[in-house]
Amino acid sequence: MTTDPHNGACHCGAIRFRVRLADGFNTIRRCTCSYCRMRGAIAVSARLEDFEIVEGKEHLTLYQFNTGTAKHYFCSVCGIYTHHQRRSDPSQFGINVACLAGVSPFDFQAVEVTDGVAHPNDTGRSRIAGILRFEPAD
Numbered sequence: 001m002t003t004d005p006h007n008g009a010c011h012c013g014a015i016r017f018r019v020r021l022a023d024g025f026n027t028i029r030r031c032t033c034s035y036c037r038m039r040g041a042i043a044v045s046a047r048l049e050d051f052e053i054v055e056g057k058e059h060l061t062l063y064q065f066n067t068g069t070a071k072h073y074f075c076s077v078c079g080i081y082t083h084h085q086r087r088s089d090p091s092q093f094g095i096n097v098a099c100l101a102g103v104s105p106f107d108f109q110a111v112e113v114t115d116g117v118a119h120p121n122d123t124g125r126s127r128i129a130g131i132l133r134f135e136p137a138d
């Protein structure tokens with residue numbers, strides 16, 4: 001895997017960003033909420049100040065739903081999710097690990113899945129829904 005800071009981009013390359021992962025890949029997770037279950041990406045946490053769009057800001061599209069707290073960004077050209085500002089902690093972005101140079105979502109054999117249906121901001125507690133596992137064929 002590449003070292004900090006990481007360079008990232010969407011699929012078409014219109015959007016390029018740089019991010020520092022203060023806690024490395026220890027914070028990777030997926031989520032069961034209505035949006036994440038469709039999006040299907042693994043997100044890793046970064047502080048807002050550790051993330052910078054270096055190219056193509058004008059191609060970012062913002063999507064918000066439900067309470068409108070979380071800000072989900074994706075590329076208007078290729079449709080790939082790049083990052084989102086969290087509802088559970090607005091001082092953090094979730095970053096799509098698949099957008100990071102040299103990183104594949106299949107590098108991770110076990111990914112924690114948080115319960116985003118019973119959201120921590122609604123229930124007052126964070127709950128793990130399960131662990132998603134990937135077993136390489138060889």
Ligand SMILES: [Zn+2]
Binds near residue numbers: 010011015075078079
């Ligand atoms: Zn793109």
